[in-house]
Amino acid sequence: MGAYNTISFKPEHCNGCNACMTACATAKTGSADIANSRIQIVADGDAFELAMCRQCGDPKCVSNCPAAALDKDAGNGVIDWDGSKCVNCLLCTVGCAYGGIVYNAAAGHVVKCDTCDGDPACVKACERGALKYLTTAHIYNEVGDLEDLFVPGLAGCQGCNTELIMRHAMRRIGPDTVLATPPGCIPGMGSVGYNGLTGTKVPVFHPLLTNTASMLTGIKRHYKRQGREVNAVALAGDGGASDVGFQSLSGAAERGEQILFICVDNEGYMNTGMQRSSCTPFGAWTSTTPVGERGAGKTQDAKNLPVIMMMHNCEYVATASTAFMEDLYDKLDKAIAASKRGFAYLHIYSPCTTGWRFPSQENIEVARKAVEANFVLLWEFNPRDGLQLTRDVDQPLSIADYLKALGKYRHLSEDQVAHIQATVEKNVSFIKGLAEGRHPAMAQAMSGRA
Amino acid sequence: METQYLIVGASHAALSALQAIRMQDGEGSITMVTRDDALPYSPTVLPYVVSGRSAPERVALKDGAWFEQNKVGFIRGAAVTALDAAAKRAKLSSGEEIAYGKLLLATGAAPILPPVPGLKDVRFHVLRSLDDAVKLKQALPNTKQAVVLGAGLVGMHAAENLAKAGAAVTVVEMQPRVLAGYFDAEASAIIEAAFAAKGVKLMLGAKVSRCETAGQGARVTTDTGATLDADLLLVAAGVAPVVDYLTGSGVAIDRGVLVDDTMRASVEGIWAAGDVAQAKGFYDEAKTLNGILPSAVEQGRIAGMAMAGDPAVKPWPGGVPLNTYTFFGQQAVSVGSQDQGEVVRKEVDAKRYLKIVMQDNRLTGIFGINVPFDPGVMWEIILRRIDLAPVREAFIADPLKTARTIMSRTWR
Numbered sequence: 001m002g003a004y005n006t007i008s009f010k011p012e013h014c015n016g017c018n019a020c021m022t023a024c025a026t027a028k029t030g031s032a033d034i035a036n037s038r039i040q041i042v043a044d045g046d047a048f049e050l051a052m053c054r055q056c057g058d059p060k061c062v063s064n065c066p067a068a069a070l071d072k073d074a075g076n077g078v079i080d081w082d083g084s085k086c087v088n089c090l091l092c093t094v095g096c097a098y099g100g101i102v103y104n105a106a107a108g109h110v111v112k113c114d115t116c117d118g119d120p121a122c123v124k125a126c127e128r129g130a131l132k133y134l135t136t137a138h139i140y141n142e143v144g145d146l147e148d149l150f151v152p153g154l155a156g157c158q159g160c161n162t163e164l165i166m167r168h169a170m171r172r173i174g175p176d177t178v179l180a181t182p183p184g185c186i187p188g189m190g191s192v193g194y195n196g197l198t199g200t201k202v203p204v205f206h207p208l209l210t211n212t213a214s215m216l217t218g219i220k221r222h223y224k225r226q227g228r229e230v231n232a233v234a235l236a237g238d239g240g241a242s243d244v245g246f247q248s249l250s251g252a253a254e255r256g257e258q259i260l261f262i263c264v265d266n267e268g269y270m271n272t273g274m275q276r277s278s279c280t281p282f283g284a285w286t287s288t289t290p291v292g293e294r295g296a297g298k299t300q301d302a303k304n305l306p307v308i309m310m311m312h313n314c315e316y317v318a319t320a321s322t323a324f325m326e327d328l329y330d331k332l333d334k335a336i337a338a339s340k341r342g343f344a345y346l347h348i349y350s351p352c353t354t355g356w357r358f359p360s361q362e363n364i365e366v367a368r369k370a371v372e373a374n375f376v377l378l379w380e381f382n383p384r385d386g387l388q389l390t391r392d393v394d395q396p397l398s399i400a401d402y403l404k405a406l407g408k409y410r411h412l413s414e415d416q417v418a419h420i421q422a423t424v425e426k427n428v429s430f431i432k433g434l435a436e437g438r439h440p441a442m443a444q445a446m447s448g449r450a
Numbered sequence: 451m452e453t454q455y456l457i458v459g460a461s462h463a464a465l466s467a468l469q470a471i472r473m474q475d476g477e478g479s480i481t482m483v484t485r486d487d488a489l490p491y492s493p494t495v496l497p498y499v500v501s502g503r504s505a506p507e508r509v510a511l512k513d514g515a516w517f518e519q520n521k522v523g524f525i526r527g528a529a530v531t532a533l534d535a536a537a538k539r540a541k542l543s544s545g546e547e548i549a550y551g552k553l554l555l556a557t558g559a560a561p562i563l564p565p566v567p568g569l570k571d572v573r574f575h576v577l578r579s580l581d582d583a584v585k586l587k588q589a590l591p592n593t594k595q596a597v598v599l600g601a602g603l604v605g606m607h608a609a610e611n612l613a614k615a616g617a618a619v620t621v622v623e624m625q626p627r628v629l630a631g632y633f634d635a636e637a638s639a640i641i642e643a644a645f646a647a648k649g650v651k652l653m654l655g656a657k658v659s660r661c662e663t664a665g666q667g668a669r670v671t672t673d674t675g676a677t678l679d680a681d682l683l684l685v686a687a688g689v690a691p692v693v694d695y696l697t698g699s700g701v702a703i704d705r706g707v708l709v710d711d712t713m714r715a716s717v718e719g720i721w722a723a724g725d726v727a728q729a730k731g732f733y734d735e736a737k738t739l740n741g742i743l744p745s746a747v748e749q750g751r752i753a754g755m756a757m758a759g760d761p762a763v764k765p766w767p768g769g770v771p772l773n774t775y776t777f778f779g780q781q782a783v784s785v786g787s788q789d790q791g792e793v794v795r796k797e798v799d800a801k802r803y804l805k806i807v808m809q810d811n812r813l814t815g816i817f818g819i820n821v822p823f824d825p826g827v828m829w830e831i832i833l834r835r836i837d838l839a840p841v842r843e844a845f846i847a848d849p850l851k852t853a854r855t856i857m858s859r860t861w862r
């Protein structure tokens with residue numbers, strides 16, 4: 001059994017316009033009478049609730065059917081109703097605790113959502129994004145069977161996102177890889193190994209913070225000379241990429257080395273005791289930007305490393321977040337492909353439960369909020385098409401909402417919040433400007449290598 | 451032969467258990483045995499086989515490929531005739547013996563014959579197996595006068611189909627109304643009126659005192675002295691769990707196999723589920739027979755999970771009487787108990803009926819005819835004993851919508 005695409009509903013985005021129901025009724029019956037809609041939005045004051053088929057994994061409507069008229073399609077996960085077998089006994093409606101299969105008087109039999117063959121009319125009609133058709137299932141189906149290239153039991157902090165990033169990335173990149181993990185959380189949690197054994201199933205080495213990209217350069221060139229196609233990959237932290245490792249990184253990017261450099265950005269040196277890095281945002285508490293009588297967190301803004309990497313005119317540069325795996329996977333695929341031609345740089349934002357101080361179960365939520373508040377922006381760049389936003393957030397969450405979720409910002413004054421707000425707005429306008437090609441800098445980047 | 455899991459029966463409880471076992475244990479050997487010759491089917495579909503709506507070859511719930519895919523040995527046409535629970539061995543009518551690790555009894559129920567003098571000596575039909583249905587269907591074209599004993603679900607379904615096939619039908623029922631297990635007098639009256647309108651004669655509160663052969667058919671005499679001539683007699687006077695093969699096995703039986711909250715029988719290594727099992731009720735702890743398809747599915751799932759050691763197994767919450775019943779294109783739905791608490795809404799006219807029963811602001815029963823609501827959602831609201839105090843008025847006014855709101859908020 002694989003994973004399936006599904007329709008999702010976010011009640012907070014619904015305004016009860018009923019367009020989904022009209023669209024469904026029209027698509028399924030030709031009449032716009034919402035009584036015939038397979039999706040039912042229920043208004044409760046100004047809140048909205050949903051009754052529709054969940055296409056359950058272990059569907060009780062199917063188990064309850066005495067006539068073999070219902071069946072879950074193993075291919076697309078949809079529960080199909082066969083009118084030629086249905087006997088109208090309604091026992092399926094007893095099995096369903098979601099109001100997802102109901103007797104329809106006009107039709108004279110039960111009706112249910114069939115997801116319109118993977119192109120649901122209700123979703124298309126929803127202008128507010130309350131309904132979405134989630135197609136992330138293919139990731140699971142495609143990647144689920146690929147080999148995990150790390151050993152089990154890496155010792156990350158509870159709720160750490162980085163392990164997820166490492167395992168997912170390496171599954172996709174594959175076994176023909178030499179992996180560099182410069183000092184940071186990634187080797188720290190055990191990927192370089194213990195007692196003479198590596199923590200990976202691929203060759204892995206532990207360069208200095210300073211020389212990751214140079215060492216990979218040598219390795220890649222060596223194998224090329226031997227005629228072997230090997231991926232040269234770095235899984236580095238933001239400290240190792242943006243601070244002391246930047247010289248070699250910038251050099252390799254400038255030379256167009258065929259390397260895939262993945263920077264896992266948790267906004268500081270988290271495994272050595274949570275010191276600031278140049279990617280640590282303004283106002284954030286770290287052990288070297290303390291909060292006390294005089295200190296109130298970091299006093300400088302974060303360096304926008306991905307933008308700087310873009311300005312190297314790399315073959316591919318992108319930012320990604322684990323809250324948006326479909327987007328992350330898409331970029332990972334492009335980065336892998338680009339690294340066969342030149343330098344590919346992928347910057348993945350990775351909230352740190354320990355260093356940012358939030359409950360360990362909220363990692364993905366924090367990652368999502370960062371994107372939805374425009375605190376981080378998801379985009380990609382290649383020299384031919386320039387920069388493109390891959391997730392344009394029109395109605396961002398308030399920055400205050402995002403900051404409130406994190407202990408490292410608990411001390412912020414109103415002024416500091418205002419500063420962060422202004423920085424975010426500036427950044428959004430800057431990146432959007434790049435996306436629209438308004439900046440001379442972008443025009444230059446887009447003109448290709450001189 | 452030897453098997454890790456032996457499942458006796460191949461209907462809802464059995465199949466549901468099988469699926470639950472396979473969710474947890476992908477490899478353990480499973481053998482399913484049924485006395486029926488056919489692929490698994492549901493007794494509930496049989497009235498539609500009789501009417502011709504369902505072709506007998508299209509009612510199989512699973513086919514050979516499915517058994518193969520799930521690595522299940524499927525033996526049909528062989529009944530379990532005896533059980534040695536100490537040695538963990540079951541004996542089949544084919545003479546074969548099966549040694550098992552864990553055993554599920556899902557042998558369902560079979561029609562009972564009321565103690566009517568002469569009944570055993572006349573030709574009559576019952577409706578529980580596909581064979582029964584095919585025989586009944588074959589008898590239809592030659593049936594002018596049909597008599598049905600019993601106005602439960604089986605009898606009523608059959609009566610409707612006999613009438614549709616053109617027979618003059620009389621239903622004889624001891625209770626003063628039809629479907630007494632699921633509906634009150636007023637609701638039953640709506641159903642009775644629909645049958646009367648189609649020419650079906652209902653003799654309610656009547657007892658059959660004698661049966662005798664008359665020509666090709668039978669003559670039925672009631673305690674009031676009325677006589678009915680039938681060229682087709684259908685006995686639908688209830689069912690009893692199939693437990694004959696358990697005699698001497700040591701498995702504790704009252705009316706059915708007594709089970710605990712995870713469907714375990716009194717003997718180690720044996721579980722029972724569905725119509726054969728006697729498990730606790732929802733409204734009181736006394737163990738009762740449940741006799742309905744949704745309960746068979748649920749109990750089968752619990753038994754299968756327990757047998758396979760699935761840590762997610764949740765105890766049986768207790769049987770809630772419920773059913774859906776369609777008759778002559780109308781829909782009747784009954785969820786819960788008629789008499790736990792007070793009636794908070796009752797609306798009756800010739801074609802529509804709605805009754806809501808609550809106790810301490812908790813739903814205990816809801817009953818409707820041609821009034822839409824989601825039975826599965828209501829069942830869940832009853833099982834969760836959801837406090838409806840904050841939405842009481844809204845629930846009473848619009849149960850469909852309010853229940854959906856509760857669902858969407860509570861267990862979406």
Ligand SMILES: Cc1cc2nc3c(=O)[nH]c(=O)nc-3n(C[C@H](O)[C@H](O)[C@H](O)COP(=O)(O)OP(=O)(O)OC[C@H]3O[C@@H](n4cnc5c(N)ncnc54)[C@H](O)[C@@H]3O)c2cc1C
Binds near residue numbers: 460529556559772
């Ligand atoms: C005509 C009719 C209409 C019905 N309508 C409804 C309805 O509308 N709603 C509702 O909820 N319920 C209805 N029911 C009841 C419902 O069908 C049963 O509750 C349900 O089938 C119980 O499932 P089960 O698996 O427990 O047993 P069953 O379905 O009875 O299956 C028992 C299985 O055990 C096998 N078996 C029996 N003895 C042996 C043995 N010794 N050895 C090997 N195998 C054996 C049988 O072959 C069969 O496969 C109806 C029943 C009938 C007959």
